[in-house]
Amino acid sequence: MHDLECFYCTKNQDLQNLMIEIAKLKVSTLYLNKDQTHKGRCIIALDKHVTELFYLNKIELLYFMDDVSRAAEIIQTTFKPNKINYAIYGDLVSHLHFHLVPKYEGSLEWGEAFNHSPSDKQILGDAEYRAMVSDLQTNLLQTKTVV
Numbered sequence: 001m002h003d004l005e006c007f008y009c010t011k012n013q014d015l016q017n018l019m020i021e022i023a024k025l026k027v028s029t030l031y032l033n034k035d036q037t038h039k040g041r042c043i044i045a046l047d048k049h050v051t052e053l054f055y056l057n058k059i060e061l062l063y064f065m066d067d068v069s070r071a072a073e074i075i076q077t078t079f080k081p082n083k084i085n086y087a088i089y090g091d092l093v094s095h096l097h098f099h100l101v102p103k104y105e106g107s108l109e110w111g112e113a114f115n116h117s118p119s120d121k122q123i124l125g126d127a128e129y130r131a132m133v134s135d136l137q138t139n140l141l142q143t144k145t146v147v
């Protein structure tokens with residue numbers, strides 16, 4: 001359940017260039033996406049190399065969706081978006097992961113699909129990332145798991 005070619009499995013420099021770990025959840029890991037074109041954009045990746053939801057047993061599926069729900073809840077609490085978009089693509093990186101993208105009414109791409117990889121990425125300073133991660137970690141402690 002580990003793929004040496006996959007950056008979610010190896011957690012190599014490619015992963016660290018793209019995201020910052022926020023927390024380990026029950027069956028997944030939550031990351032802050034370094035591109036903050038949509039403020040609060042996160043990624044949640046399953047902790048084992050599985051490529052499709054239907055390969056999970058029902059308990060794993062429940063736990064994963066509960067992790068996704070908790071992650072979305074803390075994004076909502078922390079950044080107060082009008083809606084959160086959930087996206088699983090994986091054509092190029094097949095390891096199961098959701099993009100969790102907060103959307104703000106009247107702002108960029110409201111009412112449309114978000115641009116997965118914008119050419120003008122919003123890259124922040126380390127202190128800003130640290131503050132966002134800290135706020136998300138604090139709010140995570142307020143949420144509950146299913147079991």
Ligand SMILES: [Zn+2]
Nearest residue numbers: 006009049095
């Ligand atoms: Zn993987």
